[in-house]
Amino acid sequence: MCGIIGILGKHEVSPQLVDALRRLEYRGYDSAGVATVDAGGRLDRRRAVGKLINLSDRLVHEPLRGHAGIGHTRWATHGAATEANAHPHRHGPVAVVHNGIIENFRELRDELIAAGIQPQSQTDTETVALMTGRHMEQGLSPVEAARATLARLRGAFALAFLFQGETDLMVVARKGSPLAIGHGAGEMFVGSDAVALAPFTDRITYLEDGDHAVLTRAGAQVFDGDGSPVARRETRIDVGATAIDKGGYRHFMAKEIAEQPVVIGDVLNHYVKGDRIVLPDGLDFAGVDRIALVGCGTAHLAGHVARYWFEQLAGLPCDIDVASEFRYREPPLSAQSWFVAISQSGETADTLAALHYARDHVARTVGLVNVGTSAIARDSDIALPTLAGIEVSVASSKAFTCQLTVLAILALKAAHDRGRIGDADLARHLADLRRIPGLMQQALDLSDDCRVLSEWLSQAQDVLYLGRGALFPVALEGALKLKELSYIHAEGYASGELKHGPIALIDRDVPVIVLAPHDALFEKTVSNMQEVMARHGQILLLSDRAGIAAAGDGPHATLCLPEGGGIFQPILYAIPMQYLAYHSAVARGTDVDQPRNLAKSVTVE
Numbered sequence: 001m002c003g004i005i006g007i008l009g010k011h012e013v014s015p016q017l018v019d020a021l022r023r024l025e026y027r028g029y030d031s032a033g034v035a036t037v038d039a040g041g042r043l044d045r046r047r048a049v050g051k052l053i054n055l056s057d058r059l060v061h062e063p064l065r066g067h068a069g070i071g072h073t074r075w076a077t078h079g080a081a082t083e084a085n086a087h088p089h090r091h092g093p094v095a096v097v098h099n100g101i102i103e104n105f106r107e108l109r110d111e112l113i114a115a116g117i118q119p120q121s122q123t124d125t126e127t128v129a130l131m132t133g134r135h136m137e138q139g140l141s142p143v144e145a146a147r148a149t150l151a152r153l154r155g156a157f158a159l160a161f162l163f164q165g166e167t168d169l170m171v172v173a174r175k176g177s178p179l180a181i182g183h184g185a186g187e188m189f190v191g192s193d194a195v196a197l198a199p200f201t202d203r204i205t206y207l208e209d210g211d212h213a214v215l216t217r218a219g220a221q222v223f224d225g226d227g228s229p230v231a232r233r234e235t236r237i238d239v240g241a242t243a244i245d246k247g248g249y250r251h252f253m254a255k256e257i258a259e260q261p262v263v264i265g266d267v268l269n270h271y272v273k274g275d276r277i278v279l280p281d282g283l284d285f286a287g288v289d290r291i292a293l294v295g296c297g298t299a300h301l302a303g304h305v306a307r308y309w310f311e312q313l314a315g316l317p318c319d320i321d322v323a324s325e326f327r328y329r330e331p332p333l334s335a336q337s338w339f340v341a342i343s344q345s346g347e348t349a350d351t352l353a354a355l356h357y358a359r360d361h362v363a364r365t366v367g368l369v370n371v372g373t374s375a376i377a378r379d380s381d382i383a384l385p386t387l388a389g390i391e392v393s394v395a396s397s398k399a400f401t402c403q404l405t406v407l408a409i410l411a412l413k414a415a416h417d418r419g420r421i422g423d424a425d426l427a428r429h430l431a432d433l434r435r436i437p438g439l440m441q442q443a444l445d446l447s448d449d450c451r452v453l454s455e456w457l458s459q460a461q462d463v464l465y466l467g468r469g470a471l472f473p474v475a476l477e478g479a480l481k482l483k484e485l486s487y488i489h490a491e492g493y494a495s496g497e498l499k500h501g502p503i504a505l506i507d508r509d510v511p512v513i514v515l516a517p518h519d520a521l522f523e524k525t526v527s528n529m530q531e532v533m534a535r536h537g538q539i540l541l542l543s544d545r546a547g548i549a550a551a552g553d554g555p556h557a558t559l560c561l562p563e564g565g566g567i568f569q570p571i572l573y574a575i576p577m578q579y580l581a582y583h584s585a586v587a588r589g590t591d592v593d594q595p596r597n598l599a600k601s602v603t604v605e
């Protein structure tokens with residue numbers, strides 16, 4: 001899940017490569033590098049460990065000239081984040097950038113070592129450069145050499161090759177990992193996604209699996225997996241080249257949390273007209289016998305919340321799974337079932353693979369994606385945009401609540417199509433949903449309280465989150481957010497599960513965050529709270545006015561959420577989860593928008 005970029009341009013290409021890498025940094029930020037070919041055909045590279053800024057600084061002191069270049073931002077898979085492991089990898093006359101994993105690299109590397117070629121890094125990618133360089137040294141042309149290497153590779157890859165002495169040539173290839181070719185006027189581009197290419201062109205050709213292409217400034221010749229020339233469609237993609245800024249907030253995450261009332265309003269305006277739900281034709285649940293909701297991380301948890309809605313409102317059996325398990329579980333599917341892939345980026349390798357599994361097993365597929373140009377959007381029968389706008393912070397916030405809102409609308413549509421609710425009930429539930437943006441606006445006022453509570457939370461080594469019903473997955477999401485942002489160990493549990501093991505962890509040093517609106521399950525959760533307090537556990541109770549009054553003065557602290565939103569209240573409870581994690585991270589001085597070891601888009605399995 002690295003980001004790659006390549007440009008055959010008209011100007012000095014290093015600044016353009018760095019600009020494009022900035023737009024790809026969500027894919028990884030362990031190291032970055034660029035390679036260029038200058039007017040005299042000299043291939044050279046610069047690499048730096050850590051954030052892109054380190055590479056930019058280096059280029060100021062050691063500039064690279066040339067109008068042809070490739071660049072890379074790395075999320076380390078094979079080998080630590082060192083300069084030697086940073087891309088581009090080079091061997092003699094070739095430099096290579098790669099996103100993905102070469103699964104047979106050990107075997108290939110052993111062959112190279114046996115031939116007397118010594119790798120300089122621990123990466124799988126270097127093998128590609130070593131093999132291609134060797135082929136060229138043996139007399140193959142650059143294109144032939146790249147092809148000979150590609151024929152030996154197993155695994156997932158998006159690759160760009162640049163060659164010494166070739167000022168107007170680049171070879172690119174994809175299998176598994178996405179790759180977009182951009183067409184300019186007398187310039188050509190390639191990138192991991194159209195967003196990276198947006199400042200240069202909106203004319204995009206997506207390579208298909210197994211394709212490779214030979215690029216010159218005059219255009220791209222594309223070849224399919226058999227090596228036959230093939231035409232791939234050029235489309236115009238509007239992703240906007242505007243600069244992405246923090247809008248006065250200290251972090252992107254703070255901005256994105258605050259945007260939620262507006263973007264949820266956008267989702268509702270898009271999918272709900274009066275008391276009617278407007279979804280693409282073909283999305284009818286009347287004859288559907290099962291639905292599978294699949295995603296990774298936060299997106300999976302959105303599906304987990306929605307399961308309660310699909311089952312309770314629509315009486316529709318609903319499977320949820322993490323995408324990495326779904327396809328290997330080999331679940332039986334049928335033409336009467338819907339498979340819903342949930343993904344902010346739309347590029348998550350596991351979710352994409354699960355979608356392909358569902359498609360191959362005849363289920364009808366829906367891609368619930370925030371990035372409308374993504375692979376999951378393109379490969380689904382029906383793509384539903386979640387309309388959160390660009391989410392920059394690696395930790396998901398507004399993308400999650402937008403996913404929840406679209407899923408809520410889908411569940412209501414399913415309930416209505418299946419005759420489980422009539423027009424009046426549909427209108428009542430839609431009215432609840434329409435209240436969410438306003439209630440969220442009130443919930444945003446909890447930021448200061450969350451900041452104060454985070455001074456306490458940020459001292460903890462472990463934190464437990466408890467919830468029942470649809471609040472259970474929100475508790476899981478709260479724990480995930482705290483872990484990824486503040487690096488504090490946190491676990492989410494179904495409240496009723498506490499006494500079956502986790503209660504052994506309770507002492508006065510383990511904060512327990514309880515999500516319990518004053519609803520039908522409240523009394524049961526209060527009993528679980530008593531069990532914690534009897535063992536000197538310190539409770540932070542999130543509830544509404546009635547719940548906080550009913551809980552008495554036992555909790556260590558409380559956060560009062562507004563009432564309303566009906567069955568869709570979990571959307572509201574996401575906000576304090578986000579703020580508690582955000583402020584704890586700020587208190588601990590971690591890198592809020594780009595937490596260690598993470599990447600926004602995970603394009604390797």
Ligand code: M6R
Binds near residue numbers: 297344345348601
């Ligand atoms: O782009 P996706 O929604 O498919 O990404 C899935 C997960 O990688 C993502 O939700 C991850 O868990 C976030 N960092 C959560 O904040």
